[in-house]
Amino acid sequence: ADSCCFCLVCQGPPVWHKNYPVAQGNRQSPIDIIPHQTSHDPGLGPITLNYDQCTSINITNNGHSVVVEFEDPDDRSVILGGPLDNPYRLKQFHFHWGGKGCHGSEHTVSGNSYASELHLVHWNAVKYKTFGEAATAPDGLAVLGIFLETGDDHRWLHMITDALYMVKFKGSVTDFKAFNPKCLLPSSLHYWTYLGSLTTPPLHESVIWIVLKEPIIVSEKQLGKFRMLLFTGEEEDERIRMENNFRPPQPLKGRKVSFK
Numbered sequence: 301a302d303s304c305c306f307c308l309v310c311q312g313p314p315v316w317h318k319n320y321p322v323a324q325g326n327r328q329s330p331i332d333i334i335p336h337q338t339s340h341d342p343g344l345g346p347i348t349l350n351y352d353q354c355t356s357i358n359i360t361n362n363g364h365s366v367v368v369e370f371e372d373p374d375d376r377s378v379i380l381g382g383p384l385d386n387p388y389r390l391k392q393f394h395f396h397w398g399g400k401g402c403h404g405s406e407h408t409v410s411g412n413s414y415a416s417e418l419h420l421v422h423w424n425a426v427k428y429k430t431f432g433e434a435a436t437a438p439d440g441l442a443v444l445g446i447f448l449e450t451g452d453d454h455r456w457l458h459m460i461t462d463a464l465y466m467v468k469f470k471g472s473v474t475d476f477k478a479f480n481p482k483c484l485l486p487s488s489l490h491y492w493t494y495l496g497s498l499t500t501p502p503l504h505e506s507v508i509w510i511v512l513k514e515p516i517i518v519s520e521k522q523l524g525k526f527r528m529l530l531f532t533g534e535e536e537d538e539r540i541r542m543e544n545n546f547r548p549p550q551p552l553k554g555r556k557v558s559f560k
């Protein structure tokens with residue numbers, strides 16, 4: 301998948317199945333979450349995020365999103381509990397967003413989408429040796445999804461948006477130390493959970509999704525700064541603005557969505 305796996309110019313999600321047949325699989329993400337059709341699973345506990353010792357490394361434009369990567373040599377920053385049988389290590393977080401004023405989240409709630417969605421990507425280092433190996437296993441990854449809704453400025457998001465000018469072009473990367481994503485969480489950790497996939501190629505069906513019910517609030521101005529990023533590299537003569545880098549909801553195919 302080259303950097304243009306989203307932009308309409310070079311074909312977006314509708315053609316991914318040609319190179320990635322799993323795109324038409326039985327546990328694809330994202331999905332439309334219909335709250336009154338979700339089931340309360342009494343076995344589900346609360347989730348815990350142990351991020352206090354997390355070590356961010358850098359921020360990069362990978363041609364489909366802007367990604368903050370973390371050191372993951374041990375269980376210094378993990379997500380625990382909820383549907384998870386093991387601690388999952390924080391590897392990176394990234395965002396999906398729309399165009400000016402239009403929606404950009406990947407998951408939707410009763411058909412409604414949010415302006416953007418933050419994904420905190422974790423991997424099962426108890427069962428698998430590397431992130432790459434975990435990314436192909438049915439219980440390999442746990443992604444925490446957080447909706448972003450427009451309103452007032454987010455008090456901490458500026459730490460990310462202030463760095464975006466440094467990673468305007470695909471393939472650019474810059475140091476990004478001592479950022480703790482705990483500051484991007486809403487007040488409630490109530491969530492929906494279901495078995496799904498990566499939402500970009502290679503679309504591996506390896507993700508236990510945990511989507512928080514409560515969105516965080518960010519301003520249109522802050523979101524606008526994400527739209528100054530480019531899908532294209534510095535050397536390319538055509539500049540394609542990075543926006544609408546979200547996959548639409550996929551068929552539920554009989555899956556259960558639980559809540560806590």
Ligand SMILES: CCCCNCc1ccc(S(N)(=O)=O)cc1
Pocket residue numbers: 419421432435443497498499500501502507
């Ligand atoms: C085999 C290597 C896979 C790399 N893939 C990264 C990746 C992580 C998370 C998501 S998302 N958007 O489902 O959270 C997509 C893609």
Ligand SMILES: [Zn+2]
Pocket residue numbers: 394395396419499
């Ligand atoms: Zn994502």
